[in-house]
Amino acid sequence: MENFVKKNIRSLRPSATLAINEKAKKLSSEGKKIFNFGFGQSPFPIPEKIVSTLKNNAHRKDYLPMQGLEELREAISNNLKKNTGVNYKKENIIITPGSKEAMLLMHVAFDGEIILPVPSWVSYEPQADIALNKVHWVQTSSENNWYPSGIDLEKKIKAIGKKNIILILNSPNNPSGTKCENMKEIADIAKKYKILILSDEIYADLTFDETYESISKYYPDGTFISGGLSKWCGAGGWRLGFFAVPTKLSKFLNALKTLASESYSTVNTPVQYAAVEAYNGDYNKYKLKTINILKNLGKYVYDKLKSNKILINPPQGAFYLMPEFINSKFKTSSEMCEDILNKTGVALLPGSDFGFKPDKMLVRLSYTDFNGEYFLKNSRSHNETSLDEIEKFAPNVVEGTKRLVEWSKNL
C-alpha cells in the first residue's frame, strides 16, 4: 500500500510537537504523572472581549473573500506599521488558518531553496520537503544566541550558488527562547545576495524586554512576515494566522491567494471578526501580565537548571529554553529524552527534531505546564512574580524542573 504515497511524503512522520503532546496526554490518562514540557502552547486564556466578539459573530455563515476580511487585514497592517515601522499594506496581507498553513503555501509557491538556522522550529524542514524545496542548514552558536553569523550565512549562500533562496528567521526563537541580536548584519547579507527572508514573528509580542523587533525594518523589500493569534493571544486552537508580502513581491501574493482558494478557500468567518477585535483593541495590559509571568518563570527554570552539567542561554522571549546536557552517556538526544521521560515523567523534545545532529545532547523545554487562567487571575503585579507565586501557581513547572535537576546529577 505504501506505493500509493509519494516518495517525499512517505518518509515524513506526524509533527514532533503534536506527537509529544498526544504521548504526554496518553501517559497521563494511564495514571503516570507527566510534566508536559514537550508541547509549546500558550497556557493563558484568550481575553474575554475577544471571546465575546467571537460569540457575537457565530451567526455569520457566509464565506469571506479568499484573501480574508478587509477590516482584519487593515488592522494587521496598522499593527505591523506600528511594530516594525514598515508599511505592509492591507492589499499585501493574506489571512490563513494559522501561520503554519501560510508557510506551507509559501513553500508550495516558491521556486528555489531554503536556508534554515540550526536550530529551527520542527515544521520548517518537513514543509520544505513536502514542496520539494531543498533545505540547507546554517550553523549557529550559543555565543551568537543560536542565530547564524553574517560570515556563516554568506558562506552558505555562496555555496548554494545562483538560485532563488529564502532564509527563515524566527525571533524570539522556538526552540531556544533567545532573540536575534544581529538582524542588521543578516539583513545586509540577504540584501547583498538578493535572497528573501521569511520573518516568523509568531512570538514577537512575547519578547521579555517588551520590544517588538522585526528584521523587515532593515530589508523591507525582501522580507515576508508571518504571525497570528496563537501565542500572544492564547488562541492556538482558533487557527488564525497571516502572511504579509512586500509590495514588490505582489505576484508572489497572487500565487498564495490562488493556492488558498484551491485549498482551504478562506478562514472561518466568526474567528476573522473576533481577530479584528484582537488587533484593534488595547490588550497591552494582558500582554504585559502574561509576559511578566513567562519571563519570571523562564528565569526560575533557567536559574535552577544552569550548572556545570547543564549549559543554557538565558530566556529572552516565547516560552522555551534549550538546555544542553554535558557528559551525557546517551548516543542520541532522542534516547536521552526517552530516559528522562521514563525516570522523571518530564516530557521534552530532542534537539534532533530542530536540526541538531542526533549526538548533540540538546533538548527543548517548554515551561507552559501550568494553569494560565489561575496564574493570571491571582498574580499581584504587572512587573513582578514572586517565588511564592511561582510555587503556588506553577507547581508542575517547579516539580518537573526539580526532577530534571535530580536526574542530571547522575550524568
Ligand code: PMP
Ligand atoms: N512558528 C513557530 C516558531 C511556532 O512555534 C509555531 C507554533 N505552532 C508556528 C509558527 C505556527 O503557529 P500557528 O500555525 O498556530 O500560527
Ligand code: GLU
Ligand atoms: N508551536 C507548538 C510547538 O512548537 C505546537 C503547535 C504546532 O506545532 O503547530 O510545540
